[in-house]
Amino acid sequence: MKASKIGLLILILGFGGTVETAWRVRNHVGGFPRFWFDKYGGPSFRYENAPEVRTVAAGTALVIENRHGLVSIKQAPGSEMRITLAKVVYLPTDEKAREFAARVNLVATDQAGRLHVTTNRHDVENSARDVGFETHLSITVPPGTPVKVDSEHGRIEVSDVASAELSGSHEEIRVERVAGPVTIKGRHDDVTVSTVTGALRAEVRHGRVEVKDIDGAATLDVDHGSISAERVGGLVISNSHGDVDVAEVKGDLQVVARHSGISASRVAGRATVETSHNDVNLDEVGADVSVKVDHGGVRVEDVTGNAKVRTTYNDVTLTRVGGTTDVEVKHGGVRAEGLAQDAVLRTTGGNVEVDGFRGRMDVVTERAGVNLVATAPLTAPITVRTSNGDVELDVPAGSPFGIEASARHGDVSANVSQLAFITNEQSRIVGQLGTGGPAVKLDATHGNVRVREKTALAAQQNP
Amino acid sequence: MAPRFKPESLVLAVCLIGLGVIWTLGNMGRIDTLASLRTWWPASLVLWGLLELVRTFGESRDRRPS
Numbered sequence: 001m002k003a004s005k006i007g008l009l010i011l012i013l014g015f016g017g018t019v020e021t022a023w024r025v026r027n028h029v030g031g032f033p034r035f036w037f038d039k040y041g042g043p044s045f046r047y048e049n050a051p052e053v054r055t056v057a058a059g060t061a062l063v064i065e066n067r068h069g070l071v072s073i074k075q076a077p078g079s080e081m082r083i084t085l086a087k088v089v090y091l092p093t094d095e096k097a098r099e100f101a102a103r104v105n106l107v108a109t110d111q112a113g114r115l116h117v118t119t120n121r122h123d124v125e126n127s128a129r130d131v132g133f134e135t136h137l138s139i140t141v142p143p144g145t146p147v148k149v150d151s152e153h154g155r156i157e158v159s160d161v162a163s164a165e166l167s168g169s170h171e172e173i174r175v176e177r178v179a180g181p182v183t184i185k186g187r188h189d190d191v192t193v194s195t196v197t198g199a200l201r202a203e204v205r206h207g208r209v210e211v212k213d214i215d216g217a218a219t220l221d222v223d224h225g226s227i228s229a230e231r232v233g234g235l236v237i238s239n240s241h242g243d244v245d246v247a248e249v250k251g252d253l254q255v256v257a258r259h260s261g262i263s264a265s266r267v268a269g270r271a272t273v274e275t276s277h278n279d280v281n282l283d284e285v286g287a288d289v290s291v292k293v294d295h296g297g298v299r300v301e302d303v304t305g306n307a308k309v310r311t312t313y314n315d316v317t318l319t320r321v322g323g324t325t326d327v328e329v330k331h332g333g334v335r336a337e338g339l340a341q342d343a344v345l346r347t348t349g350g351n352v353e354v355d356g357f358r359g360r361m362d363v364v365t366e367r368a369g370v371n372l373v374a375t376a377p378l379t380a381p382i383t384v385r386t387s388n389g390d391v392e393l394d395v396p397a398g399s400p401f402g403i404e405a406s407a408r409h410g411d412v413s414a415n416v417s418q419l420a421f422i423t424n425e426q427s428r429i430v431g432q433l434g435t436g437g438p439a440v441k442l443d444a445t446h447g448n449v450r451v452r453e454k455t456a457l458a459a460q461q462n463p
Numbered sequence: 464m465a466p467r468f469k470p471e472s473l474v475l476a477v478c479l480i481g482l483g484v485i486w487t488l489g490n491m492g493r494i495d496t497l498a499s500l501r502t503w504w505p506a507s508l509v510l511w512g513l514l515e516l517v518r519t520f521g522e523s524r525d526r527r528p529s
Contacts, residue, residue, distance in 0.1 A: 008471045008511070012478070016504040023501045043490065092495040 026130060039132035040068075040090055045097035048086040052106055054115060055080050059162075061114035061146040062139065067121055068153045069135040075160035076140035083108060083117055083139045090132035100131060144179070163198065181216070190225075199233075208242070217251065234269070243278070252287075270305070279314070288323065297332070315350060324359070333368060342380065351389070365389055369447065373454075374399070381438045387445040394452050400434030405442040405449045414451040468521065470514035478507045
């Protein structure tokens with residue numbers, strides 16, 4: 001027999017065997033491999049029931065349970081709830097699908113103070129496990145209706161209701177214009193919420209969360225999804241593996257995150273942020289700031305209150321801090337500008353550079369240098385201690401202060417006019433400029449100490 | 464000389480056409496794809512056998528002395 005005949009025989013028998021096996025699996029096992037003949041794949045047919053209308057008392061709650069289908073709730077004038085069920089059946093022919101769809105019905109039950117709406121999906125599925133079908137519920141409700149929805153594998157859309165308690169998965173949840181509180185539990189898809197008068201509480205896994213215009217406080221617990229929040233009364237966030245972007249919080253902001261980048265601006269109250277393996281950016285905070293980051297950088301700008309920052313393996317940048325500053329960095333440096341009050345700065349492995357400060361300055365570094373530029377006459381003590389790095393202090397001309405500077409394994413120099421030296425040695429100087437003034441104590445180990453007058457500095461830079 | 468008749472080529476072509484037609488009708492919702500394939504796949508063996516018979520008779524007639 002020729003090879004072509006053997007090949008064709010194997011092809012036909014192999015194809016026939018595959019078809020026979022698939023047929024037996026579909027008819028006798030009850031499920032089916034979802035690579036070709038998916039239960040929710042192939043031809044489908046849509047049928048819509050006539051709306052079911054229920055007249056309800058004011059404030060009657062709507063409770064919905066649904067699987068595999070859209071739940072859409074909108075407001076309409078009057079005192080009626082109008083419920084429309086649309087069915088999509090996945091069967092090969094219109095005749096079979098229509099016959100199957102006739103078995104799927106709406107189940108609406110009046111209970112004390114609420115209308116419970118669902119379908120007989122459970123019963124139908126038990127008798128036909130191999131047929132895929134969707135049940136889409138579109139409902140109009142009277143004004144002021146509280147809503148509760150429990151849905152899986154279906155999109156949820158709710159607007160203009162009194163309150164909303166929603167649980168959904170595998171499709172988006174979208175909520176707009178709610179007069180009271182909103183509670184959401186979402187899985188495996190995005191959640192979008194806008195214009196809520198009450199408080200918002202959302203717990204979301206594997207989905208992005210976007211909230212806007214929330215008058216009350218918002219509590220967002222999100223894993224493996226990013227968060228975007230805009231114009232929120234107050235905000236408490238728990239997040240992992242997704243970035244957080246916040247704009248305009250009327251109250252306090254509190255974030256506890258892991259593996260998340262945090263960016264927030266225009267926070268009226270306190271901002272407390274904790275994250276890891278990513279950066280934190282805060283702009284325009286109206287009260288205190290507290291930031292803790294593991295393996296990430298921090299940038300803080302325009303803070304009215306105190307700033308407390310702890311981070312590792314990256315740098316901290318501070319600009320215009322109105323209150324006190326307290327920074328501790330391991331394996332990173334600090335760059336600061338416009339520190340209005342006392343500052344305590346601790347670093348290892350990164351330089352400290354401060355341009356413009358007014359209060360007491362207390363700096364300790366290891367394996368790094370320090371550069372302080374005073375833009376106004378000194379009014380508070382300065383203490384700097386470094387190891388394996390230089391100390392540079394630039395003071396304005398005529399600013400009275402008393403100085404004691406020393407360098408172990410390094411040199412000390414002071415180029416300040418009118419500075420009267422009490423001790424002037426290569427590695428130690430003690431002196432006084434004018435009368436009174438704050439004490440300046442600079443100490444370097446394995447580094448040099450240089451004190452310069454700002455005019456002298458300008459002359460050095462522009463000879 | 465006319466090209467030699469090859470039943471397997473004809474069977475393969477007809478089967479491909481049949482498979483495409485059934486699949487298309489299935490996607491259009493006119494028939495159940497799997498049920499139709501299961502019903503009609505053995506017909507390809509019948510078709511092939513018939514074509515082999517035609518070829519055998521044809522060759523024996525050609526060899527008969529005129």
